[in-house]
Amino acid sequence: MCGRYASTRGRQELIDFFGVDVDEAGELEPDFNVAPTKPVPVVLTRDVRELHVARWGLVPFWAKEASIGARMINARVETAHEKPAFRRSFALHRCLVPADGYYEWETTEDGVKQPHFIRPADGSVLPMAGLYAVWRSPDAPGGQLLSCTVITTEATDDVGRIHDRMPMLVEPQRFAAWLDPALTHPDEVRSLLVPAAQGHLESHPVSTAVNKVTNNGPELVKPAPQVGIPSPDPLTLF
Numbered sequence: 001m002c003g004r005y006a007s008t009r010g011r012q013e014l015i016d017f018f019g020v021d022v023d024e025a026g027e028l029e030p031d032f033n034v035a036p037t038k039p040v041p042v043v044l045t046r047d048v049r050e051l052h053v054a055r056w057g058l059v060p061f062w063a064k065e066a067s068i069g070a071r072m073i074n075a076r077v078e079t080a081h082e083k084p085a086f087r088r089s090f091a092l093h094r095c096l097v098p099a100d101g102y103y104e105w106e107t108t109e110d111g112v113k114q115p116h117f118i119r120p121a122d123g124s125v126l127p128m129a130g131l132y133a134v135w136r137s138p139d140a141p142g143g144q145l146l147s148c149t150v151i152t153t154e155a156t157d158d159v160g161r162i163h164d165r166m167p168m169l170v171e172p173q174r175f176a177a178w179l180d181p182a183l184t185h186p187d188e189v190r191s192l193l194v195p196a197a198q199g200h201l202e203s204h205p206v207s208t209a210v211n212k213v214t215n216n217g218p219e220l221v222k223p224a225p226q227v228g229i230p231s232p233d234p235l236t237l238f
Contacts, residue, residue, distance in 0.1 A: 002074055002128070002150045002167045004210065005102035006032045006117070006221055007040055009125060014041060014051060014098055017125050018175065021048035028053070032220045034099075035213045036073045042148050044095040044132055045179035054095075058149035059135040060085045066135060069147050075131060077153045077168050077193055081186040086149065089131035091184045096170060097130040097150055101221065103210055104163040104203075108226075115210050116162050117221045121202040128167040129178065129193055153195055162203060168193050 008030035015023060025041055034040055034056065042054045057069030072085055080086040101119025108114055120126055129151040136144045155166040170178045174192045177183060207224040209215045 002102050002152055002165075003036070005034045005128075005167075006100040007034050007098060008032060008100050008218075009041075009098060011051070014043070014125070018043045018051070018096060018098070018127075019049055020051045022050045025051045025053045031216065032218060033210055033213060033216045036070050040097060040148065042095045042097055042130060042132060042146075043175075043179070044093070045176075045181060049179065052146055054132055054146040054148040056149075057147060058085065058089065058131060058133050059145060059147040060133055061088070061135060063135060066137070066140070066145055066147075072147075072149050074152045074165075075149045076165075077129075077151050077190070080131065080151060081190065086131055089133050089149075090186065090189060092181055093132045093134075094178055094181075094189070095130040095132045095148055096175065096179065097128040097148060097167075099126040099128055099167075101126055102128075102167060103206070104166075106162045113208075113211075114226060115206050115208060116203045117206045118162070118166070118201055118203040119221075120200060126167070127170050127172070127175070129170045151193070153193070155195075166195070168195070 011028050028041055036057045038056055039053045040056045042052050044050055058072040059066050059069040075086045081090045101117050103115050103117055105113040105115050130148045132148045134144050134146055151168040152165045153168045155164055178192050204223040205226045210220045
């Protein structure tokens with residue numbers, strides 16, 4: 001799963017990296033501890049490529065309350081095309097969710113959960129595959145709420161020792177196809193998604209301060225001593 005990540009890139013850097021035509025996000029505050037229901041930058045295409053801010057946790061158009069989104073932060077790539085909450089977005093409303101890297105927790109032999117920060121080895125932006133939805137409600141700002149979810153897949157060997165799931169990434173040469181709302185066939189859409197290549201990601205243990213959602217700052221992603229001896233069987237959440 002991907003339940004916490006860091007997103008600190010500035011607006012102009014994201015515009016340049018993703019080739020954004022229209023900026024609907026405005027200034028972005030760096031967040032080293034992104035948690036469910038927080039506002040996050042997303043890139044999507046309607047007539048042109050746009051940068052927006054969405055709430056993390058997808059709220060399907062048919063939802064009666066926005067609170068359902070807190071349980072919809074991840075969509076498994078194996079089933080997203082058929083699950084009622086995600087299938088419409090998988091066909092029509094795909095996005096990219098920029099990150100610096102993401103956190104996963106490894107259970108040590110003494111029962112302590114050691115957080116790790118996993119990021120691209122070259123320090124580049126991590127373009128996570130996502131889905132978005134527009135939920136219409138008179139109680140939402142402007143009458144509608146833009147929300148998103150991150151697609152996950154089986155973890156590659158180099159990070160699978162920490163957790164068995166990881167965000168699905170989209171390669172830059174496939175950005176246009178992934179964001180194209182005219183591409184709707186599930187098999188064609190799924191063919192655009194590939195796990196990260198071996199060696200593309202690196203990880204290091206970080207402070208348990210990241211466990212508290214209210215903690216934020218660059219110190220959260222800095223290497224920290226391992227808190228215990230890793231268990232041979234990492235905790236599986238999904």
